[in-house]
Amino acid sequence: MDIKGKTVFITGGATGIGLETAKKFIAEGANVVIYSHGATSSEAMTLPIDRTLVIEGDVCDRAQVALAIAEAKKRFGGIDVLINNAGVAQRKRFADTTEAEWQSMVNVNLGGMFIVTQEALKSMDTGVAETDHDGCTVKRKCIINISSGAGLCGIPELAVYSATKAGVIAFTQALSAELVQSGIDVITITPGSVGTNMFKELFKGTEAHHTPADVAEVIYKTVIGEMKPDNRLIVDTFYHQRV
Structure with missing residues (x-):
C-alpha cells in the first residue's frame, strides 16, 4: 500500500x-x-495541523465514535487504515479483582475495538474487490489491532488483561477470514515490553526492550506490506517471552 x-x-x-x-x-x-481520551491536551496537538485531526473521545461510546469518523471523512475522505490501539490494564491478583475491574478492561480492550471497527468499516467499504494477475485479492485498506505478548503467554497478576488481549488475536483472525475477499486486510501486532507509561506503571523497575517508536515502525511496515503476518499475527521472538 502506498501510504501517501x-x-x-x-x-x-x-x-x-x-x-x-x-x-x-x-x-x-x-x-x-x-x-x-486526553487527546486535546496531549503532544498530539503539536503535530502538523494540515495533516492531523485530533479528536477527544471514548472508544466505548458509539455516538462519539460515529461522529469522529464522520469528521475524519469530511476532513480527509474515507478511512484507509484503522489502528485499534486504545487499551487499559491493571496488574492485580485474580482473586482480588472485582467484577467492575474486569468489565472495565473488557469494555475498552474488546468492546471499544468492536465499536470502532464496526463504525470504521462503514467508511472503508471498497465495494467489489480487485484481483491481481494471479487472481489474488488486492488489499487496499487495512485494520491493525494492537494486542500484547500477554495475550500469548501467562503473566502473573495480568489474567484479565491477558484474556482481553487473547480476544483481540482471535477477533482479528476471525474478521480477517470474514473480510478476505473485500480488499481489507486485518492484522494483529503483539508488542512485548515497550517503554510506555502503562508498562512502567505495571512493571516498576523493569527495563523495557522496545520503544514506542520501534512498534510504530513495525505497524508502518506491516501496513505498507514490507512485513508479512503469519496467520494474521505479527510477533517477533522477544514478544513470546515473559517480561
Whole structure:
C-alpha cells in the first residue's frame, strides 16, 4: 500500500505507541486522525495541523465514535487504515479483582475495538474487490489491532488483561477470514515490553526492550506490506517471552 495521501485513524493516539505511530505515518505522507481520551491536551496537538485531526473521545461510546469518523471523512475522505490501539490494564491478583475491574478492561480492550471497527468499516467499504494477475485479492485498506505478548503467554497478576488481549488475536483472525475477499486486510501486532507509561506503571523497575517508536515502525511496515503476518499475527521472538 502506498501510504501517501491515505487517511489513518488511530485510537489511543495521545501517548505512547499511538502517538509514535501517528508521527511515523505523518512523516511518510499520510493524513492522521487521533481519537483518544486526553487527546486535546496531549503532544498530539503539536503535530502538523494540515495533516492531523485530533479528536477527544471514548472508544466505548458509539455516538462519539460515529461522529469522529464522520469528521475524519469530511476532513480527509474515507478511512484507509484503522489502528485499534486504545487499551487499559491493571496488574492485580485474580482473586482480588472485582467484577467492575474486569468489565472495565473488557469494555475498552474488546468492546471499544468492536465499536470502532464496526463504525470504521462503514467508511472503508471498497465495494467489489480487485484481483491481481494471479487472481489474488488486492488489499487496499487495512485494520491493525494492537494486542500484547500477554495475550500469548501467562503473566502473573495480568489474567484479565491477558484474556482481553487473547480476544483481540482471535477477533482479528476471525474478521480477517470474514473480510478476505473485500480488499481489507486485518492484522494483529503483539508488542512485548515497550517503554510506555502503562508498562512502567505495571512493571516498576523493569527495563523495557522496545520503544514506542520501534512498534510504530513495525505497524508502518506491516501496513505498507514490507512485513508479512503469519496467520494474521505479527510477533517477533522477544514478544513470546515473559517480561
